Amino acid sequence: MTDRRPRPKRRTTSAGDPPGMAPRRAALRLTDAILRRGDPLDVAMHAAAQGLTGPDRAFAVAIASETLRWMVDIDALIDGATEQILPDDVKSRAVLRIALAQLLVLRTPGHAVVSTALPLVDGGPRRLVHALLSRAQQEEWQLPKRATLPLPTAERWAEQWGLPMVEAAEAAWSAPPPIDLSFAAEPNASEWPDAVSLAAHHLRLPRGQAVETMPGYAEGGWWVQDIAASLPARLLGAGDGRTILDLCAAPGGKTMQLAAAGWSVVAVDSSAKRLERLHANMARTGLSAAIAQGDIRHWEPEAAVDAVLLDAPCSATGIFRRHPDVLHRIEPRQIADMAALQAELLARAARWVKPGGMLIYATCSLERAEGEDQITAFLAGHAGWAVEPVRPDELPGGIAPDERGLVRTLPDRLSDVGGLDGFFIARLRAQPR
Numbered sequence: 001m002t003d004r005r006p007r008p009k010r011r012t013t014s015a016g017d018p019p020g021m022a023p024r025r026a027a028l029r030l031t032d033a034i035l036r037r038g039d040p041l042d043v044a045m046h047a048a049a050q051g052l053t054g055p056d057r058a059f060a061v062a063i064a065s066e067t068l069r070w071m072v073d074i075d076a077l078i079d080g081a082t083e084q085i086l087p088d089d090v091k092s093r094a095v096l097r098i099a100l101a102q103l104l105v106l107r108t109p110g111h112a113v114v115s116t117a118l119p120l121v122d123g124g125p126r127r128l129v130h131a132l133l134s135r136a137q138q139e140e141w142q143l144p145k146r147a148t149l150p151l152p153t154a155e156r157w158a159e160q161w162g163l164p165m166v167e168a169a170e171a172a173w174s175a176p177p178p179i180d181l182s183f184a185a186e187p188n189a190s191e192w193p194d195a196v197s198l199a200a201h202h203l204r205l206p207r208g209q210a211v212e213t214m215p216g217y218a219e220g221g222w223w224v225q226d227i228a229a230s231l232p233a234r235l236l237g238a239g240d241g242r243t244i245l246d247l248c249a250a251p252g253g254k255t256m257q258l259a260a261a262g263w264s265v266v267a268v269d270s271s272a273k274r275l276e277r278l279h280a281n282m283a284r285t286g287l288s289a290a291i292a293q294g295d296i297r298h299w300e301p302e303a304a305v306d307a308v309l310l311d312a313p314c315s316a317t318g319i320f321r322r323h324p325d326v327l328h329r330i331e332p333r334q335i336a337d338m339a340a341l342q343a344e345l346l347a348r349a350a351r352w353v354k355p356g357g358m359l360i361y362a363t364c365s366l367e368r369a370e371g372e373d374q375i376t377a378f379l380a381g382h383a384g385w386a387v388e389p390v391r392p393d394e395l396p397g398g399i400a401p402d403e404r405g406l407v408r409t410l411p412d413r414l415s416d417v418g419g420l421d422g423f424f425i426a427r428l429r430a431q432p433r
């Protein structure tokens with residue numbers, strides 16, 4: 001039924017919209033692209049947030065991210081308040097999701113949430129949306145303490161790691177994580193009063209600070225890198241001028257670490273766009289590496305090298321805290337496809353290591369198929385290789401290698417100081433011939 005009551009007069013922009021519509025429209029397009037098309041958030045951003053700048057763009061991303069992080073719990077609130085369950089893909093549910101994320105997570109004032117939600121319903125049930133948002137405010141709806149994982153992820157992780165891991169993962173993704181910085185040289189901790197250090201060349205800052213405004217950004221002495229992502233390069237130690245192939249290198253977090261540790265780095269990646277960021281990172285930090293664009297399924301180095309770091313493309317389920325879109329997009333089929341690609345890349349990378357040399361294989365995934373199982377299969381098919389076990393003293397306190405000397409970071413590790421991303425790292429050595 002059409003709502004024919006006269007509407008109260010609203011302040012509008014020249015286009016007839018109330019103020020603040022642009023980031024909400026973008027957030028709606030973003031969540032739609034992620035949930036219906038399976039686009040990653042950063043890809044969806046280009047189309048969804050075209051023309052948005054600065055704070056509006058950041059607000060659109062914040063709305064979409066918090067909607068995805070809390071979506072299971074927001075849906076439960078919507079379903080508990082409607083007589084008939086709204087289909088999953090109707091506009092009114094999509095609008096309610098982003099409106100409730102603003103109201104309950106971002107704490108946007110109610111009048112701004114309602115006035116910007118109703119125009120988005122587009123001839124749909126405005127009354128229903130209005131009534132639900134009013135109820136949410138009157139009844140002071142609350143979200144649970146921990147954001148519930150999407151069911152397929154919870155089931156998959158429970159099967160692989162057990163229920164306590166799922167609970168730790170829910171605690172970990174209930175808020176955006178702190179900011180980790182990696183430094184080319186040991187930082188002076190007294191210049192960073194808010195920071196804690198969990199390892200050499202590392203500081204952790206509370207979340208919410210704008211990176212560009214932190215001291216020393218322009219000078220390039222540090223870069224943003226989760227402590228887990230910094231482990232693969234740490235396990236190679238000082239380079240002393242030896243040559244390393246940094247495969248799948250862009251945007252260059254590990255390239256910068258390796259260059260700073262004295263390796264002569266050849267960084268390779270297939271993506272021209274991501275390589276632009278690698279070039280910019282090297283320029284900002286004043287570190288150097290030879291950089292090549294190539295698909296390593298076909299690309300070949302000129303000669304064998306002392307070490308290879310393969311940071312393989314993966315499902316990225318380990319970075320779910322900062323990319324809450326991942327858990328709504330990734331399905332078992334993609335994990336299997338990625339595992340097949342990783343096996344191919346690992347087999348090629350292994351051919352380029354000198355006898356006695358080292359190969360690090362890493363993925364930011366919480367799936368065994370992209371970690372432990374990958375290494376078991378590789379070793380079964382490559383007689384000249386063995387695990388070079390990681391020792392506990394090579395890792396920051398609170399992280400320990402498994403019984404094979406492999407590193408697996410799960411969401412319960414370091415949880416008292418802000419946690420870390422989910423990573424898998426294997427250090428392998430080519431046996432001398």
Ligand SMILES: C[S@@+](CC[C@H](N)C(=O)[O-])C[C@H]1O[C@@H](n2cnc3c(N)ncnc32)[C@H](O)[C@@H]1O
Pocket residue numbers: 247248249250251252253254255268269270271274294295296297311312313314
């Ligand atoms: C996990 S990211 C790398 C992150 C990077 N190592 C860092 O520390 O900043 C994976 C990278 O693999 C690249 N990639 C994917 N498939 C590739 C292939 N077949 N050959 C080369 N690079 C590839 C992607 O473009 C992406 O930049």
